[in-house]
Amino acid sequence: xxxxMIAMLLAGGQGSRLxxxxxxxxxxxxxxxxxxxxxxxxxxxxxxxxxxxxxxLTQYQPLVLNEYIGNGQPWDLDRxxxxxxxxxxxxxxxxxDWYKGTANAIYQNIPFIERYEPEYVIILSGDQICKQDYxxxxxxxxxxxxxxxxxxxxxxxxxxxxxxxxxxxxNDKITEFQEKPxxxxxxxxxxxxxxxNWDVLKKYLEEDEADPNSExxxxxNIIPNMLQDGRDMYAYHFEGYWKxxxxxxxxxxxxxxxxxxxxxxxxxxxxxxxxxxxxxxxxGHRIDAEATIEDSLITDGxxxxxxxxxxxxxxxVTIESGAVVEDAVIMGGATICKxxxxxxxxxxxxxxxxxxxxxxxxxxxxxxGGVATIGANVKIGAGAIIGPDAMVENDVKEGTTL
Amino acid sequence: MxxxxxxxxxxxxxxxxxxxxxxxxxRRSMAxxxxxxxxxxxxxxxxxxxxxxxxxxxxxxxxxxxxxLDHLGTGKEWDLSxxxxxxxxxxxFANRATSIYSGRVDAINNILNFLKGQKEKYVVIxxxxxxxxxxxxxxxxxxxxxxxxxxxxxxxxxxxxVDTQSIMDNNENYFTIDLDGTRVTGMNINxxxxxxxxxxxxxxxxxxxxxxxxxxxxxxxxxxTHFERDIFANNIEDYNIQAYEYxxxxxxxxxxxxxxxxxMRLIDxxxxxxLFGHAPMRxxxxxxxxxxxxxGCRVDNVMAADGCVIEGEVENSVLFRxxxxxxxxxxxxxxxxQDTEVKPGAEVSYVITDKDVTIGANKQLAGTDSFPVFVAKxxxx
Numbered sequence: 023x024x025x026x027m028i029a030m031l032l033a034g035g036q037g038s039r040l041x042x043x044x045x046x047x048x049x050x051x052x053x054x055x056x057x058x059x060x061x062x063x064x065x066x067x068x069x070x071x072x073x074x075x076x077x078x079l080t081q082y083q084p085l086v087l088n089e090y091i092g093n094g095q096p097w098d099l100d101r102x103x104x105x106x107x108x109x110x111x112x113x114x115x116x117x118x119d120w121y122k123g124t125a126n127a128i129y130q131n132i133p134f135i136e137r138y139e140p141e142y143v144i145i146l147s148g149d150q151i152c153k154q155d156y157x158x159x160x161x162x163x164x165x166x167x168x169x170x171x172x173x174x175x176x177x178x179x180x181x182x183x184x185x186x187x188x189x190x191x192x193n194d195k196i197t198e199f200q201e202k203p204x205x206x207x208x209x210x211x212x213x214x215x216x217x218x219n220w221d222v223l224k225k226y227l228e229e230d231e232a233d234p235n236s237e238x239x240x241x242x243n244i245i246p247n248m249l250q251d252g253r254d255m256y257a258y259h260f261e262g263y264w265k266x267x268x269x270x271x272x273x274x275x276x277x278x279x280x281x282x283x284x285x286x287x288x289x290x291x292x293x294x295x296x297x298x299x300x301x302x303x304x305x306g307h308r309i310d311a312e313a314t315i316e317d318s319l320i321t322d323g324x325x326x327x328x329x330x331x332x333x334x335x336x337x338x339v340t341i342e343s344g345a346v347v348e349d350a351v352i353m354g355g356a357t358i359c360k361x362x363x364x365x366x367x368x369x370x371x372x373x374x375x376x377x378x379x380x381x382x383x384x385x386x387x388x389x390x391g392g393v394a395t396i397g398a399n400v401k402i403g404a405g406a407i408i409g410p411d412a413m414v415e416n417d418v419k420e421g422t423t424l
Numbered sequence: 425m426x427x428x429x430x431x432x433x434x435x436x437x438x439x440x441x442x443x444x445x446x447x448x449x450x451r452r453s454m455a456x457x458x459x460x461x462x463x464x465x466x467x468x469x470x471x472x473x474x475x476x477x478x479x480x481x482x483x484x485x486x487x488x489x490x491x492x493l494d495h496l497g498t499g500k501e502w503d504l505s506x507x508x509x510x511x512x513x514x515x516x517f518a519n520r521a522t523s524i525y526s527g528r529v530d531a532i533n534n535i536l537n538f539l540k541g542q543k544e545k546y547v548v549i550x551x552x553x554x555x556x557x558x559x560x561x562x563x564x565x566x567x568x569x570x571x572x573x574x575x576x577x578x579x580x581x582x583x584x585x586v587d588t589q590s591i592m593d594n595n596e597n598y599f600t601i602d603l604d605g606t607r608v609t610g611m612n613i614n615x616x617x618x619x620x621x622x623x624x625x626x627x628x629x630x631x632x633x634x635x636x637x638x639x640x641x642x643x644x645x646x647x648x649t650h651f652e653r654d655i656f657a658n659n660i661e662d663y664n665i666q667a668y669e670y671x672x673x674x675x676x677x678x679x680x681x682x683x684x685x686x687x688m689r690l691i692d693x694x695x696x697x698x699l700f701g702h703a704p705m706r707x708x709x710x711x712x713x714x715x716x717x718x719x720g721c722r723v724d725n726v727m728a729a730d731g732c733v734i735e736g737e738v739e740n741s742v743l744f745r746x747x748x749x750x751x752x753x754x755x756x757x758x759x760x761x762q763d764t765e766v767k768p769g770a771e772v773s774y775v776i777t778d779k780d781v782t783i784g785a786n787k788q789l790a791g792t793d794s795f796p797v798f799v800a801k802x803x804x805x
Contacts, residue, residue: 055714056713056714057713057714057730095500096709096711290713291713291716291733296711297711297713298711299711301709303704303705303706304700305460305461305462305463305696305699305700305705305727306460306461306462306727306728306729306730306742306743307715307727307728307729308691308693308696308726308727308728309723309724309725309726309728310693310724310725311724311725313723313724315717315721315723316717316718316719316720316721317717317718317719318716318717319713319714319715319716319717320714320715320717320728321714321715321730322462322729322730325693334714335714
């Protein structure tokens with residue numbers, strides 16, 4: 023029985039610009055939004071769009087990700103035929119390869135895709151926060167009788183040179199592709215989400231693999247090659263929320279945008295488009311009589327005694343009395359001890375910020391201080407001071423100033 | 425046997441003591457009563473059994489079990505969706521007359537063939553109205569070490585004020601035990617309430633499977649209906665009946681006042697840790713987003729689940745999943761079950777709302793400490 027469309031999710035990225043946060047886990051496994059990981063967004067989008075077969079291409083630090091995905095049950099992707107499959111590179115009779123590039127990762131999994139005889143394959147990225155109905159995207163693809171469609175966002179012209187840009191005609195047909203050009207001819211940025219007719223993609227993957235000079239990359243090789251051959255390629259305008267969370271600043275910003283769904287358009291509270299995640303299994307959270315809390319998200323297992331303002335707390339976070347938390351993202355199991363202050367920062371899982379310590383500084387008007395980041399399991403000693411922009415990967419002794 | 429498994433199967437009665445809280449069990453069983461912000465009572469004993477290595481659990485459901493079935497699904501949330509054993513739901517059956525069976529003897533007699541076909545040496549029997557984190561593995565170990573025929577789990581407790589008539593009408597009872605060391609020497613069925621601490625059974629028993637089959641067969645043949653009175657109490661001399669003292673956290677629900685008090689008691693962090701700090705308690709996942717506390721909210725001493733949106737004031741209360749408290753609304757000393765909505769400006773105090781209740785804008789509703797107001801499922805005030 024053939025599947026009309028299956029999804030291939032590129033989750034191999036190391037996420038080197040997230041530094042301490044991705045030391046021991048792949049970028050798609052980075053926690054986000056209080057009880058999710060980044061990969062919950064594309065996976066939930068798949069299920070909500072009616073896609074029940076997803077291949078996840080992993081290669082960097084897959085342990086946490088593998089365990090998290092498990093049999094796919096939290097996303098309703100434990101299926102008899104289809105479901106979610108983690109696809110690491112594997113050894114073959116003749117040699118074995120790491121995934122050399124995004125296109126090569128798909129190429130190496132042609133046998134997986136062929137099992138489902140799909141008409142279309144959607145390529146997704148595991149490092150974006152986006153709520154998108156892929157079935158609407160497919161409707162567009164079919165309506166245009168396209169062989170390739172790419173989801174695009176309009177970006178401000180001054181930012182356009184940072185993106186892969188699609189130049190289109192009046193009918194959304196792509197006439198030219200510019201990868202990070204100095205002089206952009208378009209402000210339609212590729213979101214890295216593609217729909218291909220499978221027979222066409224397969225042909226190009228095989229040709230690309232045969233080319234020894236290719237980087238085996240969608241943006242640099244496959245898409246330009248198809249364009250050169252005059253294939254039917256279209257740009258699909260997406261107007262919802264989309265953010266590449268590949269940097270500390272953008273990851274922090276996207277978390278803050280969760281707090282303002284009305285303003286940002288990133289609404290994780292929509293009952294009709296739920297984001298699913300693996301449950302922590304912790305009891306309800308508790309807000310103490312001495313606590314003050316506003317404009318924040320709190321989830322299971324948290325204990326709040328101090329002040330929490332405009333922040334996101336993941337499961338099992340403890341804020342002791344007298345601690346002050348502002349504009350902060352605090353991941354699962356972290357403890358902010360008595361009298362500590364954490365602001366404008368990302369604190370990873372199981373961090374302990376000692377009594378009276380200070381992490382991050384609220385940016386003053388006109389003087390932008392960056393987001394401070396504390397890596398997983400780090401202990402910040404009592405009274406230590408960690409300034410803005412800091413990236414802390416090791417324990418910090420009592421009283422130290424960084 | 426791998427030592428992380430137990431050589432025991434579980435039997436849980438889901439409807440015992442329903443009659444003590446008629447308001448809350450009008451449309452559900454005791455087992456599916458929402459408790460502690462995101463759980464149902466069944467979650468505690470079921471998680472406890474799974475944590476104790478028991479992976480073959482039968483639920484004896486009797487009445488109003490639709491909400492329980494919905495909650496349990498295939499049992500996968502408790503890791504009980506298995507090829508061998510797993511969750512086994514035994515629907516009610518009519519006895520000789522047209523009424524549904526009553527009492528444990530009758531119920532277990534109905535599943536004798538099932539019990540005969542199982543492989544586990546021991547059977548652990550429990551109700552679902554006691555919230556605890558009993559270490560079932562330790563209880564079974566105790567049972568084996570004491571070479572017991574029957575082990576009764578008890579806790580030193582004051583005897584509760586129970587409506588004995590209503591539970592006796594259902595061939596149910598509660599009892600305390602007299603002890604010589606760990607050996608049970610006497611049983612007091614439905615005793616008068618006393619202030620002093622008693623050895624109160626929490627109705628968790630361990631027996632040999634074969635012995636359970638034999639005793640129930642015998643009792644049924646003789647027309648006995650009371651499991652504890654007719655099987656345990658009658659055999660105190662002949663059998664080695666042992667008592668295992670449970671010293672951990674306990675919440676026993678046998679009246680709506682108990683339900684209110686025990687819910688409130690869990691807001692205390694120390695109690696929360698005592699109940700949840702040892703082993704994971706599993707429940708049905710609802711995939712709510714985290715709870716949103718908006719600008720201008722005031723929250724003091726509250727336990728809440730995910731999916732709530734809080735704009736008003738909440739004090740000394742328990743909020744289940746998806747509760748909304750509007751701007752200017754005040755919630756005090758209350759328990760608001762799933763998806764209760766308190767509209768802007770409304771005030772509630774000493775109130776228990778069932779699921780999907782709406783308190784209209786600027787409405788006021790107040791009970792008292794000893795008599796909380798209850799609003800039934802789906803109602804609008």
